[in-house]
Amino acid sequence: MYKDSFDGTRRASSLIARIGAEERVGDSLSPSTIIGYVRKIVQIAVRASINSLSRLPPETVVRDIENRVNSKKITQATARLEKSAALFWIAEQAQGIMDSGSLDLWRYEAAYSDILAVKVNELPKSSKNTSSEKAKAFSDEAVKLLIEAANVSRSEHLFNALLFTRVNLYVGLRPVEWLDASFVNYLHSNPLGDPIHLCDGSIKSSPALVVRNAKHSAIRGNGEMRTILLDKLDQSKIKHVQEWLKFINKIKSPELMRLSEGEIRKKVYDSMQRAIRNVLNEADWQGEKPTIYSTRHQAVANARADGLTQKEIAALFGHSSTNTARRHYGKKNAGYSGRSMRPAPESIWAVRSTVAVRPKPPRAEPPGLG
Structure with a gap:
């Protein structure tokens, strides 16, 4: 139902798995994230000259994502965000279709799979239109x-x-x-959840x-x-x-x-x-x-x-x-x-994933030890 990506995160490998992960699609997302996703979908509709999201076909969403990526005019980060928005919207729409008993679910399943398959690794990592380079340090x-x-x-x-x-x-x-x-006063506890006491009998605490x-x-x-x-x-x-x-x-x-x-x-x-x-x-x-x-x-x-x-x-x-x-x-x-x-x-x-380590090549035997 889920597959591991190289960075260690887990993604639903099918539309049904995505829908089944939550009672309602998007329950685990913050309101601001959902608003951001909806804005991306509205932009797709505008580019397709469709004035209502209720009339936006899943195939149009797939085509827009593919065209945006194939143009190579957007960055990897932008493409990933737009993919995430599209996958959210398709899953949300499909959940409504399932509830209504419509036979159109297969279209959303195909669209979900097609968007998952879009590769963004060949896109630029940063935009060339920025006015100045941004540092990854604050000295x-x-x-x-x-x-x-x-x-x-x-x-x-x-x-x-x-x-x-x-x-x-x-x-x-x-x-x-x-x-x-x-800002809180954090009370320390052991792995069993029991409070840790100091020598004076007080519970160990920390500003946090x-x-x-x-x-x-x-x-x-x-x-x-x-x-x-x-x-x-x-x-x-x-x-x-x-x-x-x-x-x-x-x-x-x-x-x-x-x-x-x-x-x-x-x-x-x-x-x-x-x-x-x-x-x-x-x-x-x-x-x-x-x-x-x-x-x-x-x-x-x-x-x-x-x-x-x-x-x-x-x-x-x-x-x-x-x-x-x-x-x-x-x-x-x-x-x-x-x-x-x-x-x-x-x-x-709570950190669920571990580092994906590439295997090292076999070590060559020193001369004369064959």
Whole structure:
């Protein structure tokens, strides 16, 4: 029913398996993810000059995906997103057809299989239309420039950018995940669930951040939530985290939470990103410019430099696959040691997949030992 991909994730290998995985298709997806998927389907309908999704045939969806990929004008990430949206929509429509007893289910089964078969590996990994290269690191030098600029500037956007940068370098959340994060007092327990007591009889506890995984679904993310222990942060840094959460809770609203992830990023973070870029441009920064998202890459690099296992890294950053950080995130040589946090044990246990290791070629026998 499911098949493993190279990155260790699991995908439903048939439409029936996808429908059977949940009571209703999309139950495990966040509202913002579903909104984003629907927008992609609307775009397909517009390209096909169809003014109603109820009249959008599954064959048209397949043809649009194939044409987009064959044109090689989109990136691998965009293609994967559009495939995911198409698979979600087809499964949702097919579930309705099953409930109604229609005989058209075979068309959706064929479309689901055809979209799964579309390969995106030959597409470019990044767009050539970007105005500047984006760094997969946020160095101390860049942080220092932000601090110096904030000391002489009254810009609220720059202050917020600096606060976010400092905080996210500790924990490496996806920026949108801060809207579903909370500060808690984590109570430690053993594998049987019994509390761990200290010598004075009190229960061992730690300041911690509980985060709802933005990539959580039936086959992605290390569970719905993850817990990041903040034992290594002193009180001043804990205060940074609390101040940032206070800012997020101030701007958080039902209207904001109904937006797609892309729209949330623009509304919450675009002004901070511009402030960072302005500081770097003013300093005549050479090479790739760090971005808001670079803080997450840097946090992964720090975790590598600290020697965390691949499973700990997956748990810390909300990946189901231990391959994700290895393939897509900051490198160990860009990391700073002594700065990474640790995931709670249950977040590590929730990491379902392991590293896919390519077999090594047979070792040649030394001469004369044949």
